[in-house]
Amino acid sequence: MRTAGPDPGEQGVFRALADPTRRNILVHLTSRDMTIAEVADRFDMTRAAVRKHLTILEEGRLISIRPSGRERLTRLEPLGLKTAADWLDRFSRFWDARLAALQQAVEQEESQKK
Amino acid sequence: MRTAGPDPGEQGVFRALADPTRRNILVHLTSRDMTIAEVADRFDMTRAAVRKHLTILEEGRLISIRPSGRERLTRLEPLGLKTAADWLDRFSRFWDARLAALQQAVEQEESQKK
DNA sequence: TTTAAATGATACCATTTAGTTTCATAAGGA
């Protein structure tokens, strides 16, 4: 039986990364863990809105939210971020080759200018 | 003057990557360039729908679409993919440290089991 | 020169998304 919980797959991660506010939240959380209110203070929108973003980030496994007294501590989760990076890495061999070709073309052009 | 065109920033890329169909299109395009019809043949939806996805991928600079006679040739663009990878890389130092700590914790646990 | 194929453009639709407001509940501190 599969315990109900956040989407472990790619979709949850990419969905979470699609919104600029959510990407910004991740940047803020690199400095330190924060309560929900602390995160919300850094944005020009209601706590309720920020809370929804945090839920989506949690579903994408990019952060974790753990209760601590009456607060919730929000923390960046590196494993989730790695899911997205790994997906992109599947293209890296491809773009390395293409970028090398591009570089060569640019250099060719440069040398002709002189 | 800035020529009108696809969004060069992060947002276009992450927006484009958010949809599973679009990510799948990218995978298909790693094997070879395709016309719009060829791409559409590989999906269970109308050409019009696929065309919209291609437009969003183009706006995110993940692909280019160039006319060739009455067809349009669709090609993967490595530079756009790199935009997303670069953004994620800003977290790599962070998650390397966290993953190292995680690894250590797991090993600690393992040694206690024995 | 017809005809068929590849694409563009537009209008339309249902669902999701990102935000708000309001009210309820739980937990710390004076």
Add this chain to the structure above:
DNA sequence: TCCTTATGAAACTAAATGGTATCATTTAAA
């Protein structure tokens, strides 16, 4: 205890999203 703070939950809205169907246009090919 009383009050304040931190959060949850629900209802609502506007706009974006992902899809459809239909018709027009361009180009290759018989």
